[in-house]
Amino acid sequence: MTPAASDTSRGSRAVDATLALALVAGYVALLLGTTSDLGYARDEGFYFQAAASYERWFELLWRSPSEALERAAVDRFWAANHEHPPLMKGLFALSHALFFEKWRVFSEAGTAYRFPGMAVSALALGIVYLWGRRTAGRLAAVCAAISLGFMPRVFYHAHLDCFDVPVASMWLLTTWAYWRSLNGGGLRWAVASGVCYGLFLATKHNAWLFPGVVVAHVLVHRWRSLARGMTTGRLAVPAALPAMLVLGPIVLWLLWPWLWFDTGARLAGWVAFHTHHDFYNMEFLGETYWKPPMPRLYAWGMTLATVPTITLVLSGIGGAHAVRTALLPQLARRFVALRGLARGVDPSPHSATYSLWALSILVSYAPWLSSGTPIFGGTKHWITAYPFLCLFAAHGLRRAADGLAAFAPAAVRRWRAVELAVAVAVCVGPVVMALHAHPWGLSAYVPLVGGAPGAASLGLNRGFWGYQTGAMLPFVNERAPRGAQVYLHDTALASWDMLRRDGRARADLAGTLDLSRSSVGVYHHEQHMARVEHQLWVDYGTTAPAHLGLLDGVPIVWVYVRPTPR
Amino acid sequence: MRWLSLLWLGVPLLGVGELAASRWASGRAPTADEWRALRAEVARRKRPGEPIAVAPAWAEPLARHALGDELMPLAEVARADVTSSPRVLEISALGARAPEVAGWRAASEEPVGRFVLRVLENPSPIPVRLDFVSELGPDRVSVSDGGRACAWTARGARAAGGLHGPVAYPAERFECGAAPFLVGVTVIEDQAYRPRRCVFAHATPSRDLRITYRGVPLGATIRGHAGLSWFLYRDGAGTPVELEVLVGGRAIGKHVHVDTAGWAPFELPLGPDAGKTADVTFVVRSESPRERQFCFHAESR
Numbered sequence: 001m002t003p004a005a006s007d008t009s010r011g012s013r014a015v016d017a018t019l020a021l022a023l024v025a026g027y028v029a030l031l032l033g034t035t036s037d038l039g040y041a042r043d044e045g046f047y048f049q050a051a052a053s054y055e056r057w058f059e060l061l062w063r064s065p066s067e068a069l070e071r072a073a074v075d076r077f078w079a080a081n082h083e084h085p086p087l088m089k090g091l092f093a094l095s096h097a098l099f100f101e102k103w104r105v106f107s108e109a110g111t112a113y114r115f116p117g118m119a120v121s122a123l124a125l126g127i128v129y130l131w132g133r134r135t136a137g138r139l140a141a142v143c144a145a146i147s148l149g150f151m152p153r154v155f156y157h158a159h160l161d162c163f164d165v166p167v168a169s170m171w172l173l174t175t176w177a178y179w180r181s182l183n184g185g186g187l188r189w190a191v192a193s194g195v196c197y198g199l200f201l202a203t204k205h206n207a208w209l210f211p212g213v214v215v216a217h218v219l220v221h222r223w224r225s226l227a228r229g230m231t232t233g234r235l236a237v238p239a240a241l242p243a244m245l246v247l248g249p250i251v252l253w254l255l256w257p258w259l260w261f262d263t264g265a266r267l268a269g270w271v272a273f274h275t276h277h278d279f280y281n282m283e284f285l286g287e288t289y290w291k292p293p294m295p296r297l298y299a300w301g302m303t304l305a306t307v308p309t310i311t312l313v314l315s316g317i318g319g320a321h322a323v324r325t326a327l328l329p330q331l332a333r334r335f336v337a338l339r340g341l342a343r344g345v346d347p348s349p350h351s352a353t354y355s356l357w358a359l360s361i362l363v364s365y366a367p368w369l370s371s372g373t374p375i376f377g378g379t380k381h382w383i384t385a386y387p388f389l390c391l392f393a394a395h396g397l398r399r400a401a402d403g404l405a406a407f408a409p410a411a412v413r414r415w416r417a418v419e420l421a422v423a424v425a426v427c428v429g430p431v432v433m434a435l436h437a438h439p440w441g442l443s444a445y446v447p448l449v450g451g452a453p454g455a456a457s458l459g460l461n462r463g464f465w466g467y468q469t470g471a472m473l474p475f476v477n478e479r480a481p482r483g484a485q486v487y488l489h490d491t492a493l494a495s496w497d498m499l500r501r502d503g504r505a506r507a508d509l510a511g512t513l514d515l516s517r518s519s520v521g522v523y524h525h526e527q528h529m530a531r532v533e534h535q536l537w538v539d540y541g542t543t544a545p546a547h548l549g550l551l552d553g554v555p556i557v558w559v560y561v562r563p564t565p566r
Numbered sequence: 567m568r569w570l571s572l573l574w575l576g577v578p579l580l581g582v583g584e585l586a587a588s589r590w591a592s593g594r595a596p597t598a599d600e601w602r603a604l605r606a607e608v609a610r611r612k613r614p615g616e617p618i619a620v621a622p623a624w625a626e627p628l629a630r631h632a633l634g635d636e637l638m639p640l641a642e643v644a645r646a647d648v649t650s651s652p653r654v655l656e657i658s659a660l661g662a663r664a665p666e667v668a669g670w671r672a673a674s675e676e677p678v679g680r681f682v683l684r685v686l687e688n689p690s691p692i693p694v695r696l697d698f699v700s701e702l703g704p705d706r707v708s709v710s711d712g713g714r715a716c717a718w719t720a721r722g723a724r725a726a727g728g729l730h731g732p733v734a735y736p737a738e739r740f741e742c743g744a745a746p747f748l749v750g751v752t753v754i755e756d757q758a759y760r761p762r763r764c765v766f767a768h769a770t771p772s773r774d775l776r777i778t779y780r781g782v783p784l785g786a787t788i789r790g791h792a793g794l795s796w797f798l799y800r801d802g803a804g805t806p807v808e809l810e811v812l813v814g815g816r817a818i819g820k821h822v823h824v825d826t827a828g829w830a831p832f833e834l835p836l837g838p839d840a841g842k843t844a845d846v847t848f849v850v851r852s853e854s855p856r857e858r859q860f861c862f863h864a865e866s867r
Contacts, residue, residue, distance in 0.1 A: 309580065404572075404578075425578035426580075447584055490729075515728060537640055538726070538752050547631075553628075
């Protein structure tokens with residue numbers, strides 16, 4: 001389990017730290033620069049409300065700590081959205097309090113709320129770089145980080161005051177800390193693993209799956225010593241594992257005041273909420289699924305349809321390389337029939353790393369092996385696998401570049417021009433696609449399925465969460481009568497309130513979920529929501545949308561204006 | 567063996583190729599301006615009462631935006647089917663075809679910009695003598711519930727339930743009590759979530775909601791469809807709804823609707839009444855009227 005950093009000098013480490021920081025900072029800057037036309041998604045509205053409640057508790061804690069720590073205060077302020085753990089919402093609250101209310105770093109409250117989500121999302125790029133750098137080299141690692149950041153769906157989710165890319169970052173961070181603990185990091189990194197796992201638990205419930213990764217990893221790589229330990233009574237498990245199991249829950253408990261009282265019942269409530277979650281509707285290949293059995297191909301199919309193909313192919317090459325250099329030599333030692341295949345293969349020093357990445361991917365996707373797992377939420381529910389796909393992609397890139405470099409003259413090889421050219425060729429597509437799809441990231445599909453038009457023809461979901469209202473505001477602001485009510489359809493009222501507070505929506509316009517009282521109606525298309533549009537036709541007396549939001553000619557959201565205003 | 571390494575060229579080529587393909591994919595569908603530019607060509611070809619079929623179906627909002635209510639009125643957009651239409655104008659983009667008119671003969675086919683406009687002829691159109699949905703109104707129709715007359719209003723309180731609520735209640739309707747006990751024209755979604763215009767007739771506690779059309783020119787059958795909002799009732803937990811048809815006071819048959827059938831067709835032969843003119847009554851009843859937002863479409867043909 002030895003990392004193969006080719007250059008561990010202080011200068012090289014400084015370069016790597018600088019590059020990692022540049023990737024993180026650059027990504028945050030890009031997210032901030034592209035946030036203004038991205039409407040607030042449905043769940044963002046709920047988290048604005050929760051963060052505002054937690055912010056009031058932080059104020060009370062500052063003012064009167066003893067009062068804040070009493071059960072009445074904790075229950076009052078932390079009951080909001082207690083089905084999700086506190087870390088990100090707490091950060092949203094602090095960011096709003098400091099960067100908007102106090103220092104006015106941001107001109108919009110919504111951006112201040114979103115900022116921690118962006119920052120924690122960007123962290124994943126830095127870690128992918130640092131980890132990829134140790135195993136595949138600098139340029140391949142940069143490319144892996146870019147490939148992650150510019151997956152169109154990742155680029156979308158990374159903007160939000162939500163938990164989906166942050167939890168991918170936390171999964172990656174915890175895995176990285178665990179890996180460091182196995183590779184000479186000692187007790188320091190083992191403890192760090194435990195703390196990171198606590199932060200991970202406090203981010204989103206994907207963390208419940210993570211022990212499966214570590215336990216499987218330990219079993220795969222230490223089964224012999226474990227078996228011996230069973231007989232001698234001394235189990236040699238990595239220190240990080242008990243650290244996670246002990247420190248993780250402690251950190252979660254410390255960070256989540258809601259758990260300070262009635263801990264057992266509230267933990268049970270948290271688990272029950274997610275294990276008995278409603279089955280929302282989701283369209284896949286022209287059919288809306290709303291109850292089991294769900295299509296088992298959904299997760300894999302949507303990954304193919306939304307992750308840039310070049311990234312998946314590179315990841316596949318990297319994965320095949322891992323199997324060939326790490327798994328095959330080990331198997332060949334046990335099975336004579338495989339020895340021919342393994343002949344001439346240099347065994348990789350990264351077998352434990354590869355298996356850790358592979359396990360993270362498999363465990364992230366595992367819930368969707370069951371046809372009983374809900375499929376709402378599109379790709380965000382297995383987004384935790386994507387950083388590891390990109391780490392494999394770094395190795396795929398490295399393989400391709402090395403293969404082609406053999407044909408290049410020595411001068412070209414010296415300047416690593418081949419590797420640079422391949423890196424540019426594989427990164428430019430995802431970057432262009434992600435930026436082009438903005439602000440319609442949840443509706444973006446890759447050319448493999450014909451892009452947005454192809455996906456619409458195949459019957460793949462056109463978007464969800466009502467995030468598209470933001471892109472309709474220039475039209476709504478221009479056409480809505482003074483004091484009009486705007487029917488918001490799938491956009492949460494709290495999200496609309498934030499659009500108004502930020503000055504994106506006119507202050508005199510009121511959001512409503514009562515279609516009949518509205519003068520302007522927004523319709524967010526999902527197959528099962530068509531009945532809302534039909535109601536607009538009957539109520540407004542027209543079938544003609546006044547304005548449409550299009551991605552590559554495909555209608556994503558459209559707006560009706562009542563011919564005779566209310 | 568060394569030359570096999572040239573296969574690695576596929577990696578950068580795939581990267582650049584995917585970029586090129588994404589540019590191609592993003593530009594291949596017509597823009598909103600192109601749809602708007604199509605209006606005059608469509609208006610020239612479209613006849614009143616002959617619907618427009620848009621292919622691919624996802625482009626239909628663009629067509630409605632560009633062509634407006636005049637060319638795409640609610641009655642045609644939310645049609646029950648196209649079996650009675652002698653012709654349909656198909657607007658085709660991206661090479662797509664409308665499945666509902668598959669096999670129809672093209673009377674004309676002209677490329678217009680990035681579209682193809684086809685006038686398609688129905689191989690066996692069945693003429694409609696009377697469309698019961700379009701005729702709903704105080705001039706021809708009376709409605710009673712348990713023997714009590716339901717009053718007509720053109721200014722009923724509009725209401726629409728959104729995603730999880732009732733269908734849109736139209737302002738023009740017969741009122742048999744407080745909503746939802748009313749009879750009026752609305753739109754429900756079928757099992758493919760497509761719009762279907764129909765007569766909303768919520769089952770009532772009296773189990774005797776009667777909608778009578780006077781002086782109906784009768785063809786050979788009363789043909790129609792019946793359903794409830796698919797989204798709301800697709801679980802199939804609701805009580806069946808019975809639609810009985812009386813001609814001149816004589817029952818000619820009934821259709822029993824179960825929720826899981828979705829938008830389901832029915833056809834009742836008129837027998838000896840065929841070709842005559844008579845009053846036609848639709849009786850709607852259900853053992854339990856709760857949440858029975860029944861809706862039907864029917865034609866005499």
